[in-house]
Amino acid sequence: MTDGVDALVHELENVLGDDAVITTPAATAAYLRERRGLFKGRCRAVVRPADTRAVSETVRRCAAAGVAIVPQGGNTGLCGGAAPDASGDQIVLSLERLRRIRAIDPLGHTLVAEAGCTLADVQAAAAGADRLFPLDYAAAGECCIGGNLATNAGGMNVLRYGNARELVLGLEVVLADGRVWNGLRALRKDNSGYDLKDLFVGSEGTLGIITAAVLRLHPRPRHRATALVALDTPSAALGLLAELRALTGDSLTAFELMGRTPVEFSLRHGAGCSDPFPQPWPWYVLLDVTSSRRHDDLRGMLEGTLPELPSLARDYRITDEDAGRDTLWALRNSIPAAQRHEGASIKHDVSVPLPAIPDFLARADAAARQRLPGIRPCAFGHVGDGNIHFNLSQPPQMAREDFLDRWDEFNRLIHDIVATLDGSFAAEHGVGQLKPAEVARLKSAEEVALMRAIKGALDPQGTLNPGKVVPAGDTGGHDRH
Known part of the structure; x- marks a missing residue:
């Protein structure tokens, strides 16, 4: 595969220009490591297209060569969804140069932004038109709106305004073969067929690459x-x-x-x-x-x-x-950030129905302490929408590596409690490459089969962000009922 990837890289350099293709280890290093350090891969090149046409051309040529693409925005994800694997044969496709605010319509309360705009860019553009784009969380200055939509980001204001999905009216998406679907429509009502944009929001780049979006704005709070x-x-x-x-x-x-x-x-x-x-x-x-x-x-x-x-x-x-x-x-x-000063932590981004929150917290706390005396449950989160970050800090006297070696054990312990309460083991951070096995273990066989069918229909070669979200192999889900 290496020779084929090398030839593809030279081809992309000729088509897109040398400044759009990064190959030196020093320059690519920042694109290879997931924010928490749980995942670090290799790649032959990082490609940085400057517009949708260049994204389309890159995807088309990668598809023709059978080379896998890992889409990436601000690389602030927490589940390894934007990190390449260890093979070195993948191409990281960074959307960071797609930074234009294409249009703002204060009357229609909409804004069209390209995928590489930071969340802070979008918030500022909305504020400049005396409007509010309400999606917000701590990484606003670093994360990109394309990644926000690809992971269906949540944050602080979901209680009133909803997840990222509720803030999208239309999308522009580069498909797995390089074709561009222009769904940049600012309509509140459109029942003329399947709502295709909802396939791509939350799909973590496994079905298509979001290059621009029509975003819903709100009146600015006074x-x-x-x-x-x-x-x-x-x-x-x-x-x-x-x-x-x-x-x-x-x-x-x-x-x-x-x-x-x-x-x-x-x-x-x-x-x-x-x-x-x-x-x-x-x-x-x-x-x-x-x-x-x-x-x-x-x-x-x-x-x-x-x-x-x-x-x-x-x-x-x-x-x-x-x-x-x-x-x-x-x-x-x-x-x-403070939790990092307390040593290693095993994190759980879960959601349960609101009435089940006290039961979940009591059961999860007791189970964790029984399993490992001295462990320090650290529970916080967006309780207004049922999303709890149930993190576990290591016992003070325990070695960091020994504690992290028990990640899968504690994931299973906490996720099993969540499942009994009809909750989700991936509330707002997504699945990435951290949780596909939990998808296979905890989702029903019908759900897993539908996910695989959609993936197969939209990405038949499996070149878009492989190994993420959709479980590999023949493992099906289980019957939750």
Whole structure:
């Protein structure tokens, strides 16, 4: 295969130009390693097309040569979906040069962005038109909108605005043979056939390569208030969520649950973090309410509501000032980095139905501690939409490598609990090359067969991001019923 890949690389250099093709080890290194370091591969070249035509030409020539392509945006994924394998025979196709905002329609509340625009680019373009693109999470300055859509990214604001899928009206996609499907339509209603865009959103580049998208915008919030609430139990968090949704309607934008352990991690290691209350509490909720109305007293609404819920809100802090919000949100946003200072962690990005959250947290916590005394469950996440990051930090006296060697063991332990609650083992980070075996193990045989049929129909040669999402081999799913 190596000779064929070398010939293809020279061909792409001639067609696209030397500046579009990177081959030296020093230059390609940044494209080969997944963000957490769990996956690191090799490739013969990184190809960086400058427009959709060049992406199409690259894919067409790779398909003709039978060479596999690994699409990549900002390379901020957490499941190895954008990392090549170890063969060295794959081509990494980076979309980072597709950086144009093609159009903004404030009246229609839409924006057309190319796949290489960072999420922050898209947010800024929307803000420049006095509109909001609500997808948001910590990597906004690095991640690319093409990758956000390919993984159906979630983040902080799913409760009000939905996942990335709900923010897409149309797509432009390069298919496995190099043809371009132009589905850049800004229609809210179109029942003229299958909704093809939904095949590609969340497919992690295994069915086609997203090169541009029509994105749904929203009115820009004019008012925002933030509250940090101390709680006794996760059940109290669900009670508070129900009360606030009833009282605020769609003003409740974010609702983040944090256990005391991750808060302590942030207090020890997070910049600008301080303990918010005179005493520690087992659980905390960080919430945002926003409004685009010209006159709205959101702080007053929270100040009038939380004192009426003493059995749920044991203590609270409320602010509508930027500095105060940043201080409260620092506790939540510092958790992932702070956890790294506490040693190795085994991560679980799971979702369960909202009523099952307390049961899941209790069962998963007990099971992990029983399996390995001294382990430190670190639970936090977007509880408003049922997504919990149930991370496990190593016992302080345990060797890092010994702990990480038990990754599969603890994945199975936690994912099995999730499955009994009709949840998902891949809530917002995707499957990548980390979890295809769990797809085969935990999805039904019918689901796995449908996934393989779709993959076979749209990528019959298997050259688009092979080894990702869809389980390999003849293993089928199991009967969950």
